[in-house]
Amino acid sequence: MATLDDLSGRLLGDFLLRKRIDEGGFAAVYRCDQPLLGREVVVKVLHQRLCHDDAALRRFKREAQLASLLDHPYAAHVYAFGDEDDGLLWLAMELVQGVTLNHWLAEHGPMRPDQFASFFEKVAQVVQAAHDLGIIHRDLKPSNIMVIERSGELWPKLLDFGVAKPPETWRHAVHLPLTDANTTPSERPRAGAGATNPQRSDMTMAGMMIGSPQYMSPEQWTDPRTVGPAADVYALGIVAYEALTGxxxxxxxxxxxxxxxxxxxTLHHTAPIPPVGADFPPELDAILNRALAKHPSDRFASVSELAGALKTVMHARTRARVRAAAQLWLDRKRAPELLWRGSALAELEQWRRGPSGSGLTGEQDLEFADASRDAAAAEVEARRRRKARVRLATGALLAAVAAAGLGVFQLHQVTKARDAKDAAERVAAATVLTAEVEQGRAAELHGEMAEARRHLGEAYQRGDHSSATSFMFARAVQPLRAERARLAATSGRMWSAAWSPDGSRIVTADDRAAQIWDASGRALLATLPHGATVHHVVWTAGRLVTACADGSVRVWTSRRRGARQRTRRSR
Known part of the structure; x- marks a missing residue:
């Protein structure tokens, strides 16, 4: 059985759930892949705790049916609906690449009049299309309207038909109760409402609040089951007010x-509409007051009529602004700093391209508009030339840097080759030196003193003046009539030997330990265990140093009869 746990990674139909991006009391929304078509979608999944509730099941199916019924370019498209074996219901929809209107307003602030007129007209078109099908949205608000920015224009996508009122033709086709257990944050008992009959057959019971309180018409507060298109006109009036004023x-x-x-x-039922402010024409207040009339019959007859009225007043405002700016420009002897630039010019150009652009007929208005456009074009050309000069200078600089870099690289390569040669020569010399010492050691161990003198003498001349090599070389050059003593190793080979500074003792190193001997009697005075091969010994005034194969160097304090370890330092 599916649970409320994250379903990421599960396959529902053709859709692979990737990441949960939203969740409410009714359902969770996932970003998904549809591998067969190579596209991203969103999938809305009904919560498992509601999968055996007839009211929730039918409401979820109703949302899918209403959304699929509205086939419009400004509405999110439905791709598929599914019912899994474990009871999961899901709805796959278009992934809209944009942000919600409330997020857009929070980032950009109120819309410019030209932006608003075009955007709101498109929103009205999709809502009107729903009304023509008999669908009343009942939850129009900025968070249910997506904003897509494309080619400098804003395009809407209408979302969420979860609490929409279906066409009247569905009236007898839907029979299911909706109890408090299935209530969502946008669908809950009104404050102060009386108890409801849990056996009602309507999807929406009396006493239930359907919608978002900030955008609900007075009649939607009273009985959301009976609302008509006027409720959506009211909600869009509030959306328009918010989009223009923030x-x-x-x-x-x-x-x-x-x-x-x-x-x-109380505010929706009794309060007057606050004026939008001095930055807007008085006609705008009249339009919004009509859209937000307390009685449905006093509002615009349709959302299309509301959009047309708003478009007219927005274009009239733009026309008045152009004429005032043109007159000031002429009065100031065509001062270039008074020409429109940036967003103001963009607003003017978009308005001129629109159906109301023919309203700009005055000679001075057209001259001002053309001068603004020419000045902007000249600035663009000047910027282009500056960029070209910068690119040329940058190219020359990069060429110089490249040439310098090539010279540095070649010098580096020469230096690197010389260093490599020197290193190779040092390695070769060290290899020869080691070979001479080892051959001299082997010859001395076998009593071949002439051969030992030749190899150890070559090592001494090459710079190996270590105590071990010096000791072996001294033995090799001494006339040897008879062996005076032989000192045995504790284990394996003997690796090194050294005299004490006063000549009274000898230290030897083998595969397991170092040993201290009396030089005259050849008696063993002490054994210094190491547990590994002792490669080298050095005896200086008062201290004996051993180098071991376990990666440590040990320092011993010399005593008359032996030595005591004082320091151990790992490499």
């Missing part, structure tokens, strides 16, 4: 709870 007409200081809901209920 604030909602009705809001509370309380963030949540019954107190905030009750206050919003």
């Amino acid at each position: 604030r909602r007409p009705f809001d509370t200081k309380e963030s949540d709870g019954d107190e905030a809901v009750n206050k919003l209920l």
Whole structure:
């Protein structure tokens, strides 16, 4: 059985769930891959705890049916619907590459009039298409409208038909109760509402609040089952107010709870619409007051009519601004700093290209507009030439840097080759020196003193003046009539030997230990265990140093009868 756990990695139909990107009380939303078509989608999955609740199941299916019924370029498309063996219901939809309108407003601030007129007209088109099918959205708000920025224009995508009112033709086709257990944050009992009958056959029961309180019309607060297109006109009026001013007409200081809901209920039923401000023409207040009329019959007859009225007043505002700017430009003897640039010029150009651009008929208005466009084009050309000069200078600089870099690289290669040659010569010399010492040692061990003198003498001349080599070389050059003593190793080979500074003792090194001997009587005075091969010994005034194959150097304090370890240092 599926659970509320993260379902990432599961395959639902043709869709591989990748990452959970949102979750509410009703369902979770995942970003997914559809490998067969090589595209990304989103999949909405009903929570497992609701998979055996008839009301939740039918509501989820109703959302899928309503969303698929609305086939419009400004609505998120439905790709598939599925019912898994373990009870999971899911809905695959288009992944919209954009941000919600509330996030866009938070980042950019209120929309420019030209942006708003074009964007809102598209939003109205998709909502009107839903109304033509008999669908009332009932939850229009900025978080349910996506904004896609493409080629300098803003395009909408309408989302979330979870609480939409279906067409009247569905009235007798849906029979399911909706109890409090299935209530979502946008669908809960109104504050102060009486008890409801759990056996009602409607999807939406009396006493339930359907929608988002900041955007709900007065009649939607009273009975959301009976609302018509006028409720969506009201919600879009609030969206328009917020998009143009950056604030909602009705809001509370309380963030949540019954107190905030009750206050919003009162404001929507009784409060007047606050003016949008002096930056907008008075006609805009009249349009918004009509859109937010308390009684449905006093509002615009359709969302298309509302969008047309807003578009007209926005274009009239642009036309008035152009004429005022043109007159000031002429009065100041065509001062170039008064020409429009940036976003103002973009607004003017987009307006001129639109159906209302023919309103710019005055000679001075056209002259001002053309001068602004020419000045902007000249600035663009100047920037292009500056960039070309910068690219040329940058190219010359890069060429010089490349030439210098090539010279440095060649010098580095020469130096590297010389260093490599020197290193090779040093390695060869060290190899020859080691070979001479080893051959001299072997010859001396076998009593071949002439051969030992030749090899050890060559090693001495090559710079090996170590105590071990000096000791072996001294033995080799001495006339040897008879062996005076032989000192035995504790184990294996004898590796090194050295006299004490006063000549009274000898230290030897073998495969397991170092030994100290009396030089005159050849008696063993002490054994210094190492547990590994002792490669080298050095005896200086008062101290004996041994180098062991275990990676350590030991320092011993010399005593008359032996030695005591004082220091051990690992390499």
